Amino acid sequence: MNTAYLVFVLGILSAFGPFVIDMYLPALPEMTQVFDCSTASVQLGLTFCMVGLAVGQLFLGPMSDKYGRKSVLYLSLLLYIAATFLCCLSESIEFFTFARFLQGLGGSGAIVYSRSCPTDLYSGRQLAKMIAIVGAVNGIAPVAAPVIGGFCAKFIGWRGIFYALLGIGIVVTAMVIPVKETLPKSKRIQGSLLTSFKGFLLVYEAPGFGIYSTVFGLSMAALFAYISSTPFILQDFFGVSQLTFSLIFALNAVGIAIGAMLALKVSTTQKASFIGSLIGFLCAAAGLCICYFHQDMYIYEASIFLMLFFCGFIFTGATATAMNAGRKYAGAASAVIGAVGFIFGGLVSPIVSWGTILFTSFIICTIALGLSTLLLLVGGEKKHGVPVSTTNNH
Numbered sequence: 526m527n528t529a530y531l532v533f534v535l536g537i538l539s540a541f542g543p544f545v546i547d548m549y550l551p552a553l554p555e556m557t558q559v560f561d562c563s564t565a566s567v568q569l570g571l572t573f574c575m576v577g578l579a580v581g582q583l584f585l586g587p588m589s590d591k592y593g594r595k596s597v598l599y600l601s602l603l604l605y606i607a608a609t610f611l612c613c614l615s616e617s618i619e620f621f622t623f624a625r626f627l628q629g630l631g632g633s634g635a636i637v638y639s640r641s642c643p644t645d646l647y648s649g650r651q652l653a654k655m656i657a658i659v660g661a662v663n664g665i666a667p668v669a670a671p672v673i674g675g676f677c678a679k680f681i682g683w684r685g686i687f688y689a690l691l692g693i694g695i696v697v698t699a700m701v702i703p704v705k706e707t708l709p710k711s712k713r714i715q716g717s718l719l720t721s722f723k724g725f726l727l728v729y730e731a732p733g734f735g736i737y738s739t740v741f742g743l744s745m746a747a748l749f750a751y752i753s754s755t756p757f758i759l760q761d762f763f764g765v766s767q768l769t770f771s772l773i774f775a776l777n778a779v780g781i782a783i784g785a786m787l788a789l790k791v792s793t794t795q796k797a798s799f800i801g802s803l804i805g806f807l808c809a810a811a812g813l814c815i816c817y818f819h820q821d822m823y824i825y826e827a828s829i830f831l832m833l834f835f836c837g838f839i840f841t842g843a844t845a846t847a848m849n850a851g852r853k854y855a856g857a858a859s860a861v862i863g864a865v866g867f868i869f870g871g872l873v874s875p876i877v878s879w880g881t882i883l884f885t886s887f888i889i890c891t892i893a894l895g896l897s898t899l900l901l902l903v904g905g906e907k908k909h910g911v912p913v914s915t916t917n918n919h
Contacts, residue, residue: 531642532658534700538598539639539659541605541697542578542867543666544673545632546571547752548690551675552683559683560618567618570625575871577629578636579864585634586641586860587721591714594638594645594856595706601634602698609691613684633863635697640859644848645707653794656845661785661837665778672771714854724857728850734858736904737847740798742865743900744839746893747805749870751777751829754877754886762883763822773826780830784837794842794849799901801838806894808832813887820883832890839897869893 549556549570556567581601589597608627615621643655677686714721729735759765759773788797812828815821844862851858873893877886 531704532655534697534704535639535642535655536658536662537697537700538635539662540666540670541632541635542863544670544693545578545605545628545690546574547666547670548674548677549683549686550671552678552686555678556683560621562618569618569622572871573622573626574629575867577626577631578633579629579867579871581630581633582637582860582863582867583725584860586637586856586858586863587714587724587854588718589634589637589641589708589856590724590854591718591721593706593710593713594642594708595701595704597856598634598638598701599698601631601637602694602701603631605631605635606691606694606698607631609687609694612687613691631694636863637856637859640844640848640862641855642704642707644852644855644858645712648849648852650789652849653841653845654789656848657785657789657841659844661782661840665782669775669778672774675771708855721857724854725861728854728858728861731850731853734847734850734861736900737798737843737850738858738862738865740802740839740897740900741843741847741862742869743893743897744801744805744836744843745866746869746873747809747832747836747890748781750873750877750886750889750893751833753874754882755829757878758825758883758886759822762820763825765822777830777833780834781837781840784834785841786837788838788841791838791842794846795901797838797842798846799842799898801835801840801842802894802897802901805832805835805839806891806898808835809887809890809894813884813891816883816887825883828887832894836894 553567557563560567585597585601605628608624608631611624612621612628615624639659640656643652643659647655674686677689681688714724755774756770759770765773784801788794788801791797791800808828808831812825812832815824815828847862848855848858851861873889877889879885
């Protein structure tokens, strides 16, 4: 199997969730007019999509442990294509919301595959390297998707965004065809389908899995707090233009990607997770304290950029450690990690608007990364880490 091609495909698949969730956000105002409904009604499409992504992973992960990775991936991609087409044809907000739930279910299989496939093939440094790429894309995609969606909305409208997502689904399905099955029948879960769902319990028995999957979820809480708040903070609070906002958004995305890749320079994935959590926490706390007394856009951006940069360390370190711990049930492990991330992100997104959004968002990031640091201090023992800075065979 061509490693470069596999890496490319995994990167595309890992971006499915963020693009499905965020790409249509710039078109929300237009959609309220088209469907003649409230903003809250249109935002239900976002909520139901996230529910579909979380629930879908919890079903498709164990299914891939029993039936193989590619067959389940094909099933999910076909569902995604059909659901996205339904989104394009929607004439009512109720039908659109239902189609978005199905779209989330379909997109979830790509996310499961992007983590379970490299876990089937690699361990140690090679696994960490693949996870770093997936982590970098996961950090960039939620930030890049609204920017691309805004471009599509401006020139082709909200339906055009979903036709673009439909085209992406068809192209990606074709790209998956040359990729070989990574879970041979001899290594699949035997017995009934129900047996494969026991993997959820078994992965939590693996030392370190529960801790590092939770740490990943807390880092996603910080990321979603940033994504949900920064458009209002930069444009409304600090008064920057849409162009400046897009450039800052892009800069921060690059910071996440660099952090995810530089995590490979740390001796173990455990240390990468701890460094990311601790310094990310300090950056968020410093930003909160400084902005409380002196509300300056440059101080805000510097704090956020550094926090996101070190969140990249967590995306690589925590995901690689958790997946390595749960590699025997990689589909279930991937499902849990993905679902936890979306659940944590979904919980904090509506909270950032409480009170003064600048301070609330910093408080959420500080709490999330502080809890991550505390959890690693208490239970993130050194033996759970995967060596990444020295050469390992797979």
